[in-house]
Amino acid sequence: MNVLIIGSGGREHALAWKINQSPKVQSVFVAPGNAGTASDAENVDLDASDARSVIWFCERKRIGLVVVGPEAPLVDGLVDALESAGIKAFGPNQAAAQLEGSKTFCKQVLIAANIPTASYQSFTDGENAARHIMERFPDEKDYSPVVVKADGLAAGKGVSVCQTRQEALDAIDRIANQKIFGEAGASLIIEECLHGQEASVLAITDGQTIVTLPAAQDHKPAFDGDTGPNTGGMGAYCPAPIVTEDDMDWIEEHVLVPTVHQMNKQGTPFKGVLYAGLMMTSQGPKVLEYNVRFGDPECQPLLMRLKTDIVDIMLATIDGTLDQLDALQWDPRPTVCVVMASEGYPESYEKGHAIDGISNADVLEDVKVFHAGTTLSDRGATVNAGGRVLGITAAGESIAEAKSRAYEAVSKISWQGGWYRTDISDKALN
Ligand code: AMP
C-alpha cells in the first residue's frame, strides 16, 4: 500500500518514519514534508487546502491511506473530501474536528458530558467581554487570573494567561477589536485559570472503541524552568509519571469515554486521535483543551516507543474495527525528545543557516533525529526553514538515561543561532 502524509513538522517526520516500518507499506509520500521526510520518504509539493489536487495525487499514485497530521486541514474538511472520493483517510471529519477548531464547541461538549474543565464564558463582542471583566473585578486588587482564548485556530497563539486585569483587557482588545487572529477571533472565551502540571493523554478511537496511549508531557514555554513566551512545544517525554496508572483509569472513564459518547450522541462521531490537554490540579485532572491529532512534539517520543504496526491501528480506526485489534505493544523504555529551535523563535527568525552534525547524532544508538523546520538548499545542504527545527529523540532504560542520550545527540548538532532548553523531562526526575 502507498501512504500519503499531510504536513511538514516533526510529527509528520515521526509518522513517516513509523509508517515506513510497516510491512504493508510500499511508498510513503509527505506533502509538503521537510528535509528529514525527503530521506525517510518522498516529498510531494501538494497544497493541503486544495482537496482536488490531493485527491488527484491519491488516484494517480494509488494511495491506500492518507494521514492528516495538522489541525488546519482537518478543520477545513480534508478528510470529508477524501472520504467522498472513496479514499481512506485517518483523522476526524470536519464536524468532529470542531473539538479543536472551536473552543466554544469544545467547552459545550465538555459541559454536556460533565467532564471536569475550567469554568468559562463565551463572547462574540469585545465590549461585552471587557464589561464582564470590569464587573467581575471592579478593583484591580480583587483580580484573580483568567485565561482569554480566541475561539478558532490561531496556530497556538490564541491563548493568553492574564496575570493582571489590564492584561485581560488587552488580550480581549487584540482578539475582538484589533482582530489579530481574523475570523478565528470572531468569538472568544474567558476561562478560570487552573494550576498544576500539564500532561497530554492521547487516545485513538473509531467512535466505539478507545485505545489510550501512554501519557506524555510537553514543555510549552520557551526557556528553562518554564519561563519565557509560549511556543509550539520545546520538548516532550513519555511516559509522564505525573499521570499515575490510577489517573489513567480515571481519565479514560471520566474524560475520554464520555467525550466519545457525547460526540456520538450529538451526531458528530469522532474518529482519529483524541488528544486531551490536561491540567493535573489538586482536585484531579481537568481538561484544558482537546486537539484532534497527534501532538507535536509528543508524537515523536510516543511513536519511538510504539511497537505495533501503526498502519494496522490507522486502518482499524477508519474501518471501525479497533475492538478486533490486539492490545498495543510498547517498548517499556522511556523516551525523551529535545527540540532545537531557530534564534528568535517563537518570534521572527532567520532561515537558511546550514545545520551541521545531524548524521553524527543520528548514528548514536537509540537516537532518532526528527526534522521539523528544515529544507534542502540548492546545494543539497540541510538548512533551517522554520522556528522549531529538529526534535532529537532518544530511548533509555530510565527517563534520566533517555534524557542524557538525547542531549548527547543534541551536542553533536549546531547551526548559527540554534538553541534548545536544557531541562526537558526534569519534572519527571525531581
Ligand atoms: P490551549 O490551546 O487551550 O491548550 O492553551 C494553551 C496553553 O495555555 C495551555 O497549554 C496552558 O499552558 C495554558 N492554558 C490554557 N487554558 C488554561 C487555563 N484554564 N488555566 C491555566 N492555563 C491555561
Ligand code: GLY
Ligand atoms: N504539543 C502541543 C500541540 O501539539 O498542540
